[in-house]
Amino acid sequence: MNTLDVMGISPVVPVVVVEQVEDAVPLAKALRDGGVSVIELTLRSDVALAAIAAIAAEVPEVVVGAGTVLSPRDAESSIAAGARFLVSPGSPRDLLDAAHGWSVPWLPGVSTATEAMNVADAGHTEMKFFPAAYSGGAAALGALADPLPNLTFCPTGGISPANVADYLRLANVACVGGSWLTPRKMVSERNWSAITDLARVASALRGVD
Numbered sequence: 001m002n003t004l005d006v007m008g009i010s011p012v013v014p015v016v017v018v019e020q021v022e023d024a025v026p027l028a029k030a031l032r033d034g035g036v037s038v039i040e041l042t043l044r045s046d047v048a049l050a051a052i053a054a055i056a057a058e059v060p061e062v063v064v065g066a067g068t069v070l071s072p073r074d075a076e077s078s079i080a081a082g083a084r085f086l087v088s089p090g091s092p093r094d095l096l097d098a099a100h101g102w103s104v105p106w107l108p109g110v111s112t113a114t115e116a117m118n119v120a121d122a123g124h125t126e127m128k129f130f131p132a133a134y135s136g137g138a139a140a141l142g143a144l145a146d147p148l149p150n151l152t153f154c155p156t157g158g159i160s161p162a163n164v165a166d167y168l169r170l171a172n173v174a175c176v177g178g179s180w181l182t183p184r185k186m187v188s189e190r191n192w193s194a195i196t197d198l199a200r201v202a203s204a205l206r207g208v209d
Contacts, residue, residue: 006084010206012036013176014040014202019187029059052078066081075106086105087106087107088107091108107128126174128177138166
């Protein structure tokens with residue numbers, strides 16, 4: 001599986017913080033039941049790696065990745081736990097250098113044309129555009145399509161049902177990252193059926209025009 005394969009699984013990649021490891025598997029199943037078979041589980045909680053391992057072992061049909069990867073050590077720990085892709089908010093030199101040795105795809109974060117060009121020069125043509133809404137939004141990302149035609153993006157940050165179509169219309173966008181599929185309140189209340197409903201709506205966004 002390469003980076004484009006991951007980006008093609010769902011029009012919306014859920015960006016999730018899991019606070020209780022026992023929530024990881026039912027959350028992944030709820031998303032799967034709504035047609036979303038990919039999840040970016042961020043390394044923002046003490047149980048993140050255990051949650052990745054649980055999903056990888058018990059819900060293998062869901063492609064689980066690690067988000068908020070800030071260092072090569074984060075990447076290595078995530079891969080060891082079972083992450084099948086990695087996502088970073090930025091693209092510092094140490095990650096760009098280490099990524100060539102990783103066994104899974106990586107979405108490095110960029111927010112400017114210069115950053116995108118530097119990442120492309122390092123051999124990566126698929127990237128996370130972050131924070132999307134605060135870096136010029138869909139208009140800024142669309143403006144990169146002509147001068148940088150070989151790059152493909154997953155914009156994340158400030159994307160919601162109200163503006164997601166603006167991004168998915170862009171020729172250089174393969175998917176978006178969003179946290180609205182797994183609101184913390186729903187997760188804490190273990191309202192899995194509501195999350196399945198949100199996933200079902202998101203999965204229908206493919207081909208939006």
